[in-house]
Each structure stands twice: as C-alpha cells, then as structure tokens.
Amino acid sequence: xxxxxxxxxxxxxxxxxxxxxxxxxxxxxxxxxxxxxxxxxxxxxxxxxxxxxxxxxxxxxxxxxxxxxxxxxxxxxxxxxxxxxxxxxxxxxxxxxxxxxxxxxxxxxxxxxxxxxxxxxxxxxxxxxxxxxxxxxxxxxxxxxxxxxxxxxxxxxxxxxxxxxxxxxxxxxxxxxxxxxxxxxxxxxxxxxxxxxxxxxxxxxxxxxxxxxxxxxxxxxxxxxxxxxxxxxxxxxxxxxxxxxxxxxxxxxxxxxxxxxxxxxxxxxxxxxxxxxxxxxxxxxxxxxxxxxxxxxxxxxxxxxxxxxxxxxxxxxxxxxxxxxxxxxxxxxxxxxxxxxxxxxxxxxxxxxxxxxxxx
Numbered sequence: 478x479x480x481x482x483x484x485x486x487x488x489x490x491x492x493x494x495x496x497x498x499x500x501x502x503x504x505x506x507x508x509x510x511x512x513x514x515x516x517x518x519x520x521x522x523x524x525x526x527x528x529x530x531x532x533x534x535x536x537x538x539x540x541x542x543x544x545x546x547x548x549x550x551x552x553x554x555x556x557x558x559x560x561x562x563x564x565x566x567x568x569x570x571x572x573x574x575x576x577x578x579x580x581x582x583x584x585x586x587x588x589x590x591x592x593x594x595x596x597x598x599x600x601x602x603x604x605x606x607x608x609x610x611x612x613x614x615x616x617x618x619x620x621x622x623x624x625x626x627x628x629x630x631x632x633x634x635x636x637x638x639x640x641x642x643x644x645x646x647x648x649x650x651x652x653x654x655x656x657x658x659x660x661x662x663x664x665x666x667x668x669x670x671x672x673x674x675x676x677x678x679x680x681x682x683x684x685x686x687x688x689x690x691x692x693x694x695x696x697x698x699x700x701x702x703x704x705x706x707x708x709x710x711x712x713x714x715x716x717x718x719x720x721x722x723x724x725x726x727x728x729x730x731x732x733x734x735x736x737x738x739x740x741x742x743x744x745x746x747x748x749x750x751x752x753x754x755x756x757x758x759x760x761x762x763x764x765x766x767x768x769x770x771x772x773x774x775x776x777x778x779x780x781x782x783x784x785x786x787x788x789x790x791x792x793x794x795x796x797x798x799x800x801x802x803x804x805x806x807x808x809x810x811x812x813x814x815x816x817x818x819x820x821x822x823x824x825x826x827x828x829x830x831x832x833x834x835x836x837x
Contacts, residue, residue: 504531504540512547517556520544535582538567542589549593558597565590577621588623588752595630608634629750629771636769641665641760642749644701645742650724654699654738657764664691664786666779667758668700669746672708672719672726674754680773685733687780694787695762699738700731701745761786 504527511520524544528537545560568587577584591614598607608631615627644667646654657665668684670677688698708714708722720741727734749756752771759768759782768782 504536505543508540508543508547512543512550515551517544517547517551517553520547533567533571535571535580535586538564538571539582539586539589541567542586542593545593546589549596554597554600557593561590561593561597563590565594577618577623584622587618588626591623591627592630595634599634604634623752625747625750625752627750628747629752629756632750632769633771636766639766640764641667641758641766644699644740644748645744646740648741650720650727650739650741651734651736652738654740657760660697660699660760661764662762663695663697664762664783665760666696666698666783667749667756667760668698669749669751669754669756669758670700670702670731671705671754672702672723673705676773677755678730680755680757681731681733683774683776683779685731686776687783688733691783691787694789696783696787698734699740700734701740701742701749703741703743703746759783759786 504523507523508520511517511523521544524537524540527540531537541560542564545557545564548554548557548560564586568583568590571580571583572587575583577587591611595607595611598604598610611627611631611634615624615631618624618627641657643657644654646656666684666687668680670681684698688696702723704716704719704723706713706719708719714722723739723741727739745751749758749769750771755773757768757770757774757779758766759770759779761767767786
C-alpha cells in the first residue's frame with residue numbers, strides 16, 4: 478500500500494517530461510499540488526512550461542493567480558505581489574473582448590489577483606491603502622461574481638471592532654429574524670451557510686452543541702442563507718422550488734435551526750462578503766463585531782471566542798476558579814494585528830483552507 482501511495486505522489490508532483498505539452502486543464506491542478514508541497518520554485522517551472530505551450534490563455538492566467546496565493550501563504554510578499562499584479566493586468570486585458578462572468582478562469586484569476594494584493598498591503602501595515610484599493614475594485618466589479626470575494630477582504634481588514642451591519646430580513650424561513658438592535662445584550666453568532674455546502678454540515682453540529690451549552694448565558698444564533706438558482710444535483714430551480722429545497726436541507730442537516738431565524742437574501746451574503754461558506758461572525762452584547770471568519774471553525778476555536786463575551790454562569794460568578802482550566806483567550810491572541818493577515822492567508826489559501834479547495 479505504501480508503495481502505491483509513493484507512486485501516486487510521484488505522479489501528482491511530476492512535471493511534464495521534456496518536450497511534453499502541458500494541457501491547460503492540468504496546469505492549475507499541478508501548480509496547486511506544488512503549492513501544497515510548499516515548492517514554489519517547482520510551481521514556477523510548471524507555470525513557465527504551460528505559458529510557453531499555451532500563451533496567456535484564461536487557464537494560464539488563473540494558474541498565475543495561484544502562484545500569488547502560494548507565495549502569500551509562504552510569506553513571500555514581494556513575490557506574491559508581483560504574481561498578483563500580473564494576473565490582474567492580464568485578466569483585465571483579456572476582458573477587453575468579453576464579460577467577466579463569461580469566463581470562469583478569468584473571474585477566479587482577477588478575484589485572486591485583487592485579493593492577494595490587498596493581503597500583501599495589509600501585512601505590510603498599509604491597512605488604509607488596502608481597504609481603499611478594495612473599495613475601488615468593488616465599485617468596478619460590484620455587479621459581477623467577484624463582488625462577495627472583494628467585500629470579504631474588506632471585511633477581513635476592517636469589520637472587526639465595528640458595529641455589525643444590519644441584515645435584510647424581508648424573506649426568511651423559521652421565526653421572523655429580530656433586528657440586530659433587538660439582539661443587543663446577547664452574544665450573537667451569524668452562521669452564513671448554503672444548501673450545497675459540505676463544510677456547513679460540519680459546522681452546524683458544533684453550533685448546535687455550543688448553543689445548547691451557552692444559550693442560558695446569552696448566546697443566540699441567526700443563520701442567513703440565500704438562493705443560488707439550483708437544487709440537488711445542480712438542477713436549475715425557480716425561487717419557490719429552491720426555497721422549499723432550502724427548508725428540506727435545513728430540516729435534514731440542521732435540525733437545531735428549525736426554531737431559529739434563517740433570513741434568505743443574497744444581499745446579506747454580499748454585505749458580509751460570503752464568497753466561502755460557512756462564514757462565521759461573532760457579535761458582542763453591544764453589537765460590535767468581535768470575529769469575522771470565512772471558513773469553518775472547530776468547537777474549541779469558536780468556544781474560545783465566545784467565552785469572554787458570555788454572561789458568567791452562577792457558579793463562575795461565585796467562584797472565579799470554576800472553569801479556569803478553559804483557555805478563554807481570543808484566537809490568534811499572540812499574533813500582532815497585521816501578522817494575523819498571514820495567519821488568515823494560510824487558513825484561506827493553504828491546502829487545508831476553504832479557498833484551496835474552491836476557486837472562488
């Protein structure tokens with residue numbers, strides 16, 4: 478068995494033999510394998526071969542954007558910035574004769590190029606410049622598929638410590654969603670999910686367990702979702718049919734949400750930059766965002782965020798040593814603010830992160 482695995486690894490990591498043409502369908506996958514192995518130099522070789530074979534095709538431009546993600550995850554900021562700028566420039570040039578969303582490779586490349594440049598600025602301590610850059614790009618691409626992705630990165634840089642944006646509550650399943658003002662005095666978890674999302678199905682039971690444990694101490698959950706235009710198997714569906722399907726998915730996989738508000742609105746996902754699901758947002762009792770986290774969280778990670786915000790239990794109030802074995806310090810507590818962008822880069826772009834397995 479071990480020898481079979483070694484052969485498989487050799488196949489995955491092998492570059493094309495001399496004189497062999499790299500298929501454009503393979504170049505992104507091969508570069509991602511090299512990035513997962515922390516081998517940017519090999520990724521460069523694969524990219525150079527692919528570009529020599531195919532020029533600046535949409536797939537090659539997407540591959541270049543992956544080089545930027547990989548360099549960012551490795552902390553090589555100059556290299557990441559160089560890749561990302563070129564990917565954006567090439568994508569914009571290629572879009573002169575077509576719409577962004579007519580070519581998924583270009584949408585991915587452009588979104589990643591913008592994203593990586595902003596993360597590089599953030600890690601260099603240029604937070605204001607990064608947010609301005611993202612806001613400018615959002616104005617340009619607000620009506621495209623990369624809207625949420627750009628907003629996500631604005632939120633990563635600027636949402637924590639600010640009042641939580643209000644939700645669109647015009648359509649929902651379950652009980653009517655309260656306004657965020659009505660929830661002040663509670664500790665709120667916003668759980669952004671999608672009916673097609675496997676990681677959301679992992680996050681759901683964790684939230685259910687924490688809610689059962691801490692509801693009496695002021696924890697509440699609101700679970701916004703949206704329509705995507707399809708149901709099981711990617712079958713196209715109208716609004717009413719998809720809403721019924723959302724209810725079915727909720728009832729089958731998220732039983733704890735049956736009595737909780739589930740706003741259904743694309744506007745909420747755009748506002749909170751939900752380009753990857755789940756996205757978890759923690760809001761304190763004053764309505765201030767304490768955590769904005771694209772991707773799923775473990776029970777321990779989320780509990781660390783919640784405990785300092787919750788009303789103490791009666792036992793803890795009378796005996797401060799009760800519960801002292803639980804580490805309640807915030808996640809990334811020892812990481813300086815802008816160094817945290819590096820942590821997030823690894824979380825999002827690393828091989829186990831939500832954005833490594835998805836192109837959006």
